[in-house]
Amino acid sequence: MEEREISQAVIGRLPRYFRYLGDLKEAGVERISSQELSELMKVTASQIRQDFNNFGGFGQQGYGYNVDFLHKEIGNILGLNKEHNLIVIGAGNLGQALGNYMNFKNRGFIFKGMFDVNPELWGKEVRGIPIQPMDKVEAFVKENDIDIAVLTIPKTSAVEVAEVLVNNGIKAIWNFAHVDLNVPEGIQVENVHLSDSLMKLSYNLERYSQEQK
Amino acid sequence: MEEREISQAVIGRLPRYFRYLGDLKEAGVERISSQELSELMKVTASQIRQDFNNFGGFGQQGYGYNVDFLHKEIGNILGLNKEHNLIVIGAGNLGQALGNYMNFKNRGFIFKGMFDVNPELWGKEVRGIPIQPMDKVEAFVKENDIDIAVLTIPKTSAVEVAEVLVNNGIKAIWNFAHVDLNVPEGIQVENVHLSDSLMKLSYNLERYSQEQK
DNA sequence: TAGATTGTTAATCGATTAACAATC
DNA sequence: TAGATTGTTAATCGATTAACAATC
Numbered sequence: 001m002e003e004r005e006i007s008q009a010v011i012g013r014l015p016r017y018f019r020y021l022g023d024l025k026e027a028g029v030e031r032i033s034s035q036e037l038s039e040l041m042k043v044t045a046s047q048i049r050q051d052f053n054n055f056g057g058f059g060q061q062g063y064g065y066n067v068d069f070l071h072k073e074i075g076n077i078l079g080l081n082k083e084h085n086l087i088v089i090g091a092g093n094l095g096q097a098l099g100n101y102m103n104f105k106n107r108g109f110i111f112k113g114m115f116d117v118n119p120e121l122w123g124k125e126v127r128g129i130p131i132q133p134m135d136k137v138e139a140f141v142k143e144n145d146i147d148i149a150v151l152t153i154p155k156t157s158a159v160e161v162a163e164v165l166v167n168n169g170i171k172a173i174w175n176f177a178h179v180d181l182n183v184p185e186g187i188q189v190e191n192v193h194l195s196d197s198l199m200k201l202s203y204n205l206e207r208y209s210q211e212q213k
Numbered sequence: 214m215e216e217r218e219i220s221q222a223v224i225g226r227l228p229r230y231f232r233y234l235g236d237l238k239e240a241g242v243e244r245i246s247s248q249e250l251s252e253l254m255k256v257t258a259s260q261i262r263q264d265f266n267n268f269g270g271f272g273q274q275g276y277g278y279n280v281d282f283l284h285k286e287i288g289n290i291l292g293l294n295k296e297h298n299l300i301v302i303g304a305g306n307l308g309q310a311l312g313n314y315m316n317f318k319n320r321g322f323i324f325k326g327m328f329d330v331n332p333e334l335w336g337k338e339v340r341g342i343p344i345q346p347m348d349k350v351e352a353f354v355k356e357n358d359i360d361i362a363v364l365t366i367p368k369t370s371a372v373e374v375a376e377v378l379v380n381n382g383i384k385a386i387w388n389f390a391h392v393d394l395n396v397p398e399g400i401q402v403e404n405v406h407l408s409d410s411l412m413k414l415s416y417n418l419e420r421y422s423q424e425q426k
Numbered sequence: 427t428a429g430a431t432t433g434t435t436a437a438t439c440g441a442t443t444a445a446c447a448a449t450c
Numbered sequence: 451t452a453g454a455t456t457g458t459t460a461a462t463c464g465a466t467t468a469a470c471a472a473t474c
Contacts, residue, residue, distance in 0.1 A: 009441065011416050015409035019391065033455065045455095046443050053457060061456040062450045078412045079419035093313060097306030101407070109411065147418065172418040174411060178232065188421060190414035192407065194314070196228035198322065198387060199291045201403035203224050205360065205385040206292035208401060222465065246431060258431095259467050266433060274432040275474045 006054050013051055014074055016041070021071035033064035083108045084172075085145055089161060090152035091116035091124075091131045094176060098150055099126040109148070113140050117157075134161075141168040148172045155179035219267050226264055227287055229254070234284035246277035296321045297385075298358055302374060303365035304329035304337075304344045307389060311363055312339040322361070326353050330370075347374075354381040361385045368392035 020041055024032060038045035052058050052065075058073050059065045075081060086102060086109050088095045095114065102111040114131045116122070121131045132140070140146070149170045151158055158177030165173065172188040175181055181189050233254055237245060251258040265271050265278075271286050272278045288294060299315060299322050301308045308327065315324040327344045329335070334344045345353070353359070362383045364371055371390030378386065385401040388394055394402050 007441075011413055012409075014416065015406070015412040016393075018412065019406075019409070035455080044443060046445095047441095049456065049458085050442075057457060059456050060450060061448070062454045064455065077416065079415040080412065082419065084415065084418070093306050093310030097310055098407075100306060107408075107412075108415075148414070172414055174414055186421065188414060188417040190410055190417070192405070192410055193228070193232075194311075194405065195320075196225075196232070197403055197405055199228040199231065199293065199320075200224055201361070201385055201387055201401060202292040202297065202321075203227065203290065204401040204403070205297070206295065208399065220465075248431080257467060259469095260465095262432065262434085263466075270433060272432050273474060274472070275430045277431065 084147040086148040087113040095152040297360040299361040300326040308365040
């Protein structure tokens, strides 16, 4: 199979390339050199070429990169050409925001179901998807070929819920709960710890804004 | 002044330490060694000691670290002992989720105001804070000593709004818009690009879950 | 004191940048 | 063909890990 392992540092940069290339494409730009892109994105041209060459090289010497082609290729690498069924667990403001967002930006993530423990929310709809009681989730995941679960629930229940989901065939978790999940090898977890992010901002605010004074 | 520059890699790990130490404290744990903490957090003990020693060393040879003391110290480093006034721009589901969260987890971030372009939302309250029209934001920032702005608005207006905010004295932006802001030196920006995060999950799902088959 | 564990220096590893030959 | 720009190797830089002397 010979699959070189690609570092998460590189993977983490791909969505940003994808975003810029999408914008360029929309602006009608046909080709771009690593040099031009580096000025736009404020990274080195060297890094750009290294990153792309992890996947085999999409450019042409003397010409640069075709924007449209590169955009599509990166999309494919990110798996955006495939469809993934997705459910949201926790129908608070954050859960609803993500549910809405999901159907809106339809990049292959299909918003299929929404669950909450709060009986007052049951039956209410978000983008046409009814909110269901939590005890329906196991059967739903099994029967609807759900790949991804979005977790916007309190940390007290997140670990337990994640376990249930994994046992029923979920393959990836987008975790917004303020806790580290403990899942088996092969299950993907992407954490969005908002409080961590805000604390980082707080540190930098403290440390660097002072210098102005 | 002699302020050693501390790498963002280290800063990025501090909130996670803070979280674990808070949990330990709550569980009544008084002291912990780097070894024990490393097992809990699944990082090397070496890294833990290196990280803490960036700030001068909080432990004691032969004893380890006092949980309560370390927790407080890291909180201080992150600036959580200081208060920061904060406004939310964009009163959609995401903005409301963050506004709610802010008053709930009261770690020195004071939720002061909320703004939106949509007239239908004006006057509506989120955690007791009324949603105001966007054209009130400049005066509000100036008069209420606002440090941090949370941006949950579409990318089409984000760059422009950020500029206005900075011109009126905002020092830090927590940016949820899917665009890179361009702010002057000394203004802190922490990006939460949710779509980037989801694409990363998509990549890993694609790449690694296949291997199971 | 002896044992434990930090603080810190040295070694290793990985990621980024620079340089340039290959080639369109 | 000559010029431009990639793909790729080599050099550098920074971050992580290992080791151990200092010390509680």
